[in-house]
Amino acid sequence: MVSALERDVRERFRRSGYTLTSQRRAVLEALKDFKGHPSAEEVYLVVKKRNPRVALGTVYQALSVLEEIGLIEAKHWSESPVRYDLNTEPHHDIRCIRCGEVTEIRGVEFEDFAARIRENTPYEVTNASLVIEGVCPNCQSQN
Numbered sequence: 001m002v003s004a005l006e007r008d009v010r011e012r013f014r015r016s017g018y019t020l021t022s023q024r025r026a027v028l029e030a031l032k033d034f035k036g037h038p039s040a041e042e043v044y045l046v047v048k049k050r051n052p053r054v055a056l057g058t059v060y061q062a063l064s065v066l067e068e069i070g071l072i073e074a075k076h077w078s079e080s081p082v083r084y085d086l087n088t089e090p091h092h093d094i095r096c097i098r099c100g101e102v103t104e105i106r107g108v109e110f111e112d113f114a115a116r117i118r119e120n121t122p123y124e125v126t127n128a129s130l131v132i133e134g135v136c137p138n139c140q141s142q143n
């Protein structure tokens with residue numbers, strides 16, 4: 001059986017005109033297996049374990065294609081390399097400023113936030129990027 005993600009992957013590649021190369025697929029697989037929000041270097045290390053000949057530049061290129069066609073999202077936190085996320089549904093992530101752990105915030109709907117923005121600006125919002133940072137429970141207990 002073909003999963004919904006797999007159908008989405010094929011469909012997006014077909015529409016974009018990009019080819020679903022083995023490297024691009026390997027990068028997607030690495031993101032799927034990685035828990036959390038890896039940086040390009042972390043994705044590279046996972047891909048390299050399975051395919052030792054892959055180059056870091058190839059991984060960067062694959063990530064940029066996957067981002068362009070909307071399969072992954074790039075997150076920009078302060079003091080951190082760009083991190084990649086396979087979940088492109090609107091959602092909020094929080095990043096620990098001490099250990100760098102990134103967690104998805106559940107129960108806070110993006111739509112609530114979008115509605116508040118619509119109420120407070122005459123703009124039609126086309127894109128939003130929200131950076132949320134804090135101190136995770138682990139780091140709080142290490143004082």
Ligand SMILES: [Zn+2]
Pocket residue numbers: 096097098099100101135136137138139140
């Ligand atoms: Zn922490």
